[in-house]
Amino acid sequence: MAKREYSYYPGCSSQKGASSSNLMKSVDTMCEELDIQLNEIPDWNCCSASIGYASGSELPRLTLSARNIALSEEHNKNQEIVATCAACWLATKEAAERLKEDESMFAEANQALAEAGLKLQNTTPIKHMAEVIVEDIGIDSIKEGVKKPLEGIKIAGYVGCQTNRPFGIAGESFENPMYLDNLIEAVGADAIPTYEKKVQCCGGALAFSEPEKSQEMIKGIIEAAYDNEADMIATPCPLCQANVEIYQDQINEKYNTKFNIPVVYYSQLIAVAYGRSASDAALDGQLIAAKQLEDVAKK
Amino acid sequence: MSEQAEKKYAAYICTGCGIGDRLDAGELEQTASRDGRMNVVKQHEMLCSQDGVQMIRNDIDKEGVNHAVIVGCSRRAKVEAFAFNDIAMTRCNIREGVIWARPDTEEAKETTQEMANDYIRMSCAEIKQMNKPSPSGQQGRNPNVLVVGGGITGMTAAIEAAEAGYSVHLVEKSSALGGHVARLHKRVPFKAAPVGTPNSPDANLPMPEDTGIGDIIAAVEGNDNIKVYLNSTVTKTSGAPGRFSVDISTESGDTITENIGSIVQATGFKLYDPENLPEFNYAGSPDIITNLELEELANAAGDGPIKRPSDGKEVTSVLFVQDVGQNSSDEGRLPYDSGIGDLVSIKQALYFKHHNGDGCDATICYDNLRTPGAPGEDFYRSGQRNGVIFTKSEVKEVVPGDSITVKMHDKILDEDAEVKVDLVVLDLGMVPNSGPDPYAANEALEGMSDEDRAEELEAQEAHAADETSVKVESILNLDYRQGTDLPHLKHGFTDSHFICFPYETRRTGIYAAGPVRRPMDMKQAMDDATGAAMKAIQEIENAAQGRAAHPRVGDLSYPTFRKEGCTQCKRCTVECPFGAIDEDEERYPQYNEARCRRCGTCMGACPVRVISFENYSVNTVGAQIKECDIPEEWDEKPRILVLACENDAYPALDQAAISGEEISPWARVIPVRCLGSTSLSWVTDALNNGFDGIIMMGCKRGDDYQCHFVRGSTMAAERMAKVGDTLETLNLEPERVVVHEVAITDIERAPALIKEMEETIEKVGLSPFKF
Amino acid sequence: MSELNKAMIEQYRNSFLSEVEANVEEGEWVKMCMQCGVCSGSCPLGKHWAHPPQEIFMMIRAGKREEVLTSDSMWMCTSCYNCIVRCPRQLPITHIMHGLATYAKKLGLTPKNQPTAKFAEIFWNNMMKKGRVNELKLGLSLYFKDGFGPGIKEALRNKDLGMKMMKAKRMAAGEFFGGHGVKDVSGLQKMIKKAQELEDARMKKFDEPEASQDG
Ligand code: SF4
Ligand code: SF4
Numbered sequence A: 001m002a003k004r005e006y007s008y009y010p011g012c013s014s015q016k017g018a019s020s021s022n023l024m025k026s027v028d029t030m031c032e033e034l035d036i037q038l039n040e041i042p043d044w045n046c047c048s049a050s051i052g053y054a055s056g057s058e059l060p061r062l063t064l065s066a067r068n069i070a071l072s073e074e075h076n077k078n079q080e081i082v083a084t085c086a087a088c089w090l091a092t093k094e095a096a097e098r099l100k101e102d103e104s105m106f107a108e109a110n111q112a113l114a115e116a117g118l119k120l121q122n123t124t125p126i127k128h129m130a131e132v133i134v135e136d137i138g139i140d141s142i143k144e145g146v147k148k149p150l151e152g153i154k155i156a157g158y159v160g161c162q163t164n165r166p167f168g169i170a171g172e173s174f175e176n177p178m179y180l181d182n183l184i185e186a187v188g189a190d191a192i193p194t195y196e197k198k199v200q201c202c203g204g205a206l207a208f209s210e211p212e213k214s215q216e217m218i219k220g221i222i223e224a225a226y227d228n229e230a231d232m233i234a235t236p237c238p239l240c241q242a243n244v245e246i247y248q249d250q251i252n253e254k255y256n257t258k259f260n261i262p263v264v265y266y267s268q269l270i271a272v273a274y275g276r277s278a279s280d281a282a283l284d285g286q287l288i289a290a291k292q293l294e295d296v297a298k299k
Numbered sequence B: 001m002s003e004q005a006e007k008k009y010a011a012y013i014c015t016g017c018g019i020g021d022r023l024d025a026g027e028l029e030q031t032a033s034r035d036g037r038m039n040v041v042k043q044h045e046m047l048c049s050q051d052g053v054q055m056i057r058n059d060i061d062k063e064g065v066n067h068a069v070i071v072g073c074s075r076r077a078k079v080e081a082f083a084f085n086d087i088a089m090t091r092c093n094i095r096e097g098v099i100w101a102r103p104d105t106e107e108a109k110e111t112t113q114e115m116a117n118d119y120i121r122m123s124c125a126e127i128k129q130m131n132k133p134s135p136s137g138q139q140g141r142n143p144n145v146l147v148v149g150g151g152i153t154g155m156t157a158a159i160e161a162a163e164a165g166y167s168v169h170l171v172e173k174s175s176a177l178g179g180h181v182a183r184l185h186k187r188v189p190f191k192a193a194p195v196g197t198p199n200s201p202d203a204n205l206p207m208p209e210d211t212g213i214g215d216i217i218a219a220v221e222g223n224d225n226i227k228v229y230l231n232s233t234v235t236k237t238s239g240a241p242g243r244f245s246v247d248i249s250t251e252s253g254d255t256i257t258e259n260i261g262s263i264v265q266a267t268g269f270k271l272y273d274p275e276n277l278p279e280f281n282y283a284g285s286p287d288i289i290t291n292l293e294l295e296e297l298a299n300a301a302g303d304g305p306i307k308r309p310s311d312g313k314e315v316t317s318v319l320f321v322q323d324v325g326q327n328s329s330d331e332g333r334l335p336y337d338s339g340i341g342d343l344v345s346i347k348q349a350l351y352f353k354h355h356n357g358d359g360c361d362a363t364i365c366y367d368n369l370r371t372p373g374a375p376g377e378d379f380y381r382s383g384q385r386n387g388v389i390f391t392k393s394e395v396k397e398v399v400p401g402d403s404i405t406v407k408m409h410d411k412i413l414d415e416d417a418e419v420k421v422d423l424v425v426l427d428l429g430m431v432p433n434s435g436p437d438p439y440a441a442n443e444a445l446e447g448m449s450d451e452d453r454a455e456e457l458e459a460q461e462a463h464a465a466d467e468t469s470v471k472v473e474s475i476l477n478l479d480y481r482q483g484t485d486l487p488h489l490k491h492g493f494t495d496s497h498f499i500c501f502p503y504e505t506r507r508t509g510i511y512a513a514g515p516v517r518r519p520m521d522m523k524q525a526m527d528d529a530t531g532a533a534m535k536a537i538q539e540i541e542n543a544a545q546g547r548a549a550h551p552r553v554g555d556l557s558y559p560t561f562r563k564e565g566c567t568q569c570k571r572c573t574v575e576c577p578f579g580a581i582d583e584d585e586e587r588y589p590q591y592n593e594a595r596c597r598r599c600g601t602c603m604g605a606c607p608v609r610v611i612s613f614e615n616y617s618v619n620t621v622g623a624q625i626k627e628c629d630i631p632e633e634w635d636e637k638p639r640i641l642v643l644a645c646e647n648d649a650y651p652a653l654d655q656a657a658i659s660g661e662e663i664s665p666w667a668r669v670i671p672v673r674c675l676g677s678t679s680l681s682w683v684t685d686a687l688n689n690g691f692d693g694i695i696m697m698g699c700k701r702g703d704d705y706q707c708h709f710v711r712g713s714t715m716a717a718e719r720m721a722k723v724g725d726t727l728e729t730l731n732l733e734p735e736r737v738v739v740h741e742v743a744i745t746d747i748e749r750a751p752a753l754i755k756e757m758e759e760t761i762e763k764v765g766l767s768p769f770k771f
Numbered sequence C: 001m002s003e004l005n006k007a008m009i010e011q012y013r014n015s016f017l018s019e020v021e022a023n024v025e026e027g028e029w030v031k032m033c034m035q036c037g038v039c040s041g042s043c044p045l046g047k048h049w050a051h052p053p054q055e056i057f058m059m060i061r062a063g064k065r066e067e068v069l070t071s072d073s074m075w076m077c078t079s080c081y082n083c084i085v086r087c088p089r090q091l092p093i094t095h096i097m098h099g100l101a102t103y104a105k106k107l108g109l110t111p112k113n114q115p116t117a118k119f120a121e122i123f124w125n126n127m128m129k130k131g132r133v134n135e136l137k138l139g140l141s142l143y144f145k146d147g148f149g150p151g152i153k154e155a156l157r158n159k160d161l162g163m164k165m166m167k168a169k170r171m172a173a174g175e176f177f178g179g180h181g182v183k184d185v186s187g188l189q190k191m192i193k194k195a196q197e198l199e200d201a202r203m204k205k206f207d208e209p210e211a212s213q214d215g
């Protein structure tokens, strides 16, 4: 595989010691295996995610993302920007598009960027890591590199909201995207293409501010996975992963359920299937241990 | 009779399309010559090939063959190849009807061959009862089109016909051409936004357009082929397509009589009377106006703002109430809606945005917003884009005052609201300008006994003679036996065959177009007018050659009756769905060939069976029923007679065979022109002959009919209600005779219905009448 | 509710719609909604919205300024983008909901103690300090958002969770003292300040109802 290079926007929750640092680590491992070089955008800032809106209004939010793109354009010339977090990707891509459509907004964003000594060209494509896997590399190529197929593990592919909407992966439907299932099959596990809650909202940032309402939805996501006899849930989104994994105890308490299902990242699946250790795959980062993956990693 | 003596019969058996492989062609030949007693019997391996057709042609030209049976595919296939119009001809369907309908197995072989032999016997019997059809020569070619109504529809029809080289007489009741459209300020746009126009709120979307009516009036007035009669009406129409005689009473009080080939009725609509709707208070304020009155206000505004009528104040807020008095089940209100009112109100709301500025609020209160037509959705968005407020709401009351108060219930927010505005516009429905329905009283006749029916008819006639009370004015003043005007379809709109042929009415050669036919807007009316003009032209040419119009297009045969046998029962004159039959001075039926559609309903109606066509009669079908071979009871091979309407049921069976559905080997299918032509005697004959079951397949009848002859299948169903008596006299089970509605799409169902009869027979046993 | 908003005369007029068009993110799309209700039926927290998106749009058109801006509804948006991909008119519904929330907050009309509004504020302030989000501080300030007492309870309830997260190295106590941040904090802050100024200059003035901010 030829070496690929991207400008990397990890986002706040993928930092060391943050809630999805296990995503970061497994992505690093995955990229090593797939011969992808990620060049972190120097001094990147937070995108304000999908919650910043209420305090920071339109232009300030767009400017935040514009700063990251401008930094990338300055330091990582001619490299496509890749994000691993759905919210980061969405905020950045949305900002790029909005500033393309609205010239006066673009001018004002640059006026603000000038205060930090930056200038936005806004010509850089912005990708999600899943797009790199599905479109740039291709699921078939992923399959070729599998050393330890995840045989006999049944995995509910949970795509969630923002990886899927409003942009999504080209050629996939919003209501029933298939790429995650295809990836699960490619690493030798069993997919559940009819998993009903594949694109259900987990509450996103409202898991913090409206815990009861969000946990009711999370409960549905987990329940459907159990109904489909899934061994674990896999997702591309850090917020999905956190929300669905973290609150299982609280949900059990409230609804008298006995949920205890591991929730892992696609990148962890690839890392394990490519023969890497449990620690390289960041399996130690699970609150609910993915035993079956650990077993494969040990083999 | 010398013609009888010259008859020479031939059967041509095709062995192509697998027929030769599946059937014993020698045996077929033998059946045709021995049982069918054909003078000439020939085989060909591909009859529809040039060589095969030439073989038949040679026999006709050189050997004097004048009656031919083409044995091969269905009558619906290879129509052009076998168009031998100079002889009597029938088709014997052993491809779709036999080999494709039966499995290619050893055990089915015997019954399949029997089926084919039977069909050959039947067709040979049929051809003996047929004659070559020839036109009556009742009329010649008359290139004049009468257009009644000088609105956008009438003018468009006139221009279309005139440009095609026909002479047009355009009769308009009022003093000017242009109709409603001439009163409009602008029209709803004709075209959608270009493909690729984005959904965004600043997209370039269609806006109201100039009506262009001036140019159209000028085009009519400047056309030498169009003669315009203003302030004129049609006071009498007699004759038939190709030879109508029309009296036009003109402005000066003179009556001009014109010879006319065909007629387009484009008499349009009037607005529903708002005085019937007290809750909207039309009479209560000059600022509560109709949608048509708003057009005049807008015209009066010139380039300036639209002002309200009461005090001339510039309108700063206007509210449109949609569908007033429409879609209502209340007495005296319209049970339908005009369907275009929402487009009209969007257009009018945009007048205010244009004339009175963006600051003028325009609100449209709708229940179901409908924007039909190509530009509909874009025009809706255009209204939204320009700030027209749309609210799904029910307006309960409009209260006059210095500003008008509109009391409504917002259905989205589910709350009552009161809005004060300067002007209220009522979207009123369209009421067709049609003449009186000839069948308004006839519904009373349905299901009556013969005696009651005759009495009722007498009573009606007597009543009609002294009728002086107010009634709808006639438009065409037809002197037809069956009334003065086009029959109505629903709610006063004139007839049309709404399923297949929108401009066709039940009066051949008279075509309805525009809002008299159904509510429609200017664009639709113009399209409609073009279609009707084409139909009018086509009928002029058909009538000139004595050819039938849809659906038996080109048929040269027509019904005649044997006067000596006629009992003057009036069944035929009353039941003909097309008003084709008048009565002469001696009260005998008088056929008008050019009005006739060849459905055979009259034939099926005649109790003494004296009506026939040269190529279709009680005998052509009766002979087939008699010649069908009925196996002895102990053979345990039942026979099921299927009388299938040639328009839908027969093609459905063909299609079933093509798609590989099996059809019962006991079935013998005879196509009929319409179930309306079925004679009760066929049923009696079949039962007497030993048929075990009879299935009649016709089109859907009733209000949502699909019958190509509109009333045919209804008539048949009525008549067949009497079959019970026959069965009783013969001491047979009633389930042996059934009538089914079959649509052309019933490809699986049609064979299943036959299968069902097979099972019934298994249950009740074979007929005891097998001798 | 203010007298002005109750007055029937204000209903079904364009005044509030114009305000939304001028001052709310993507507000110019509101008039293009055709009231099909697909958005409302697609919203995951739909049942918790007093007025789902379709209704909010109708309320704007009906001139219900205060009812809309003081509503709790748009704060229920999880940014799932379900509505956007399904809306037959392609309205950017998510953004309009965000925009309405932002605008209401700017006017001080947000319901008191709206948890998402509070959270958003905490999030934003947390981020603006260093240019990146400090999840630990974010979490702690979140627990104390309703004051000290409930905060302790909330913190205790989530204590187990916190310990587990730390064990999984997904929460670092060290974050509390320093932690991640961008280097050019001052540039970033200047930049955002400028953006805020530019945006404020865009805002059109509209009469605000003299209502109390509690709604
Ligand atoms: S199409 Fe008809 S006529 Fe032609 S070969 Fe087939 S069966 Fe014979
Ligand atoms: S064939 Fe039909 S249309 Fe013709 S006269 Fe008889 S009933 Fe009327």
Ligand code: SF4
Pocket: B561, B565, B566, B567, B568, B569, B570, B571, B572, B573, B589, B605, B606, B607, B608, B609, B610, B611
């Ligand atoms: S139905 Fe037959 S008998 Fe009766 S009037 Fe007509 S032709 Fe004569």
Ligand code: SF4
Pocket: B645, B646, B647, B648, B673, B674, B675, B676, B697, B698, B699, B706, B707, B708, B709, B710, B712, B713
């Ligand atoms: S007319 Fe019908 S029963 Fe009559 S036509 Fe119809 S198709 Fe058939």
Ligand code: SF4
Pocket: C032, C033, C034, C035, C036, C037, C038, C039, C040, C053, C054, C057, C086, C087, C088, C089, C090, C091, C093
């Ligand atoms: S889906 Fe779109 S058009 Fe439909 S109600 Fe919602 S915003 Fe309006």
Ligand code: SF4
Pocket: C039, C042, C043, C044, C045, C053, C076, C077, C078, C079, C080, C081, C082, C083, C084, C093, C094, C097
């Ligand atoms: S994006 Fe917001 S408004 Fe739209 S469906 Fe999701 S939660 Fe509802």
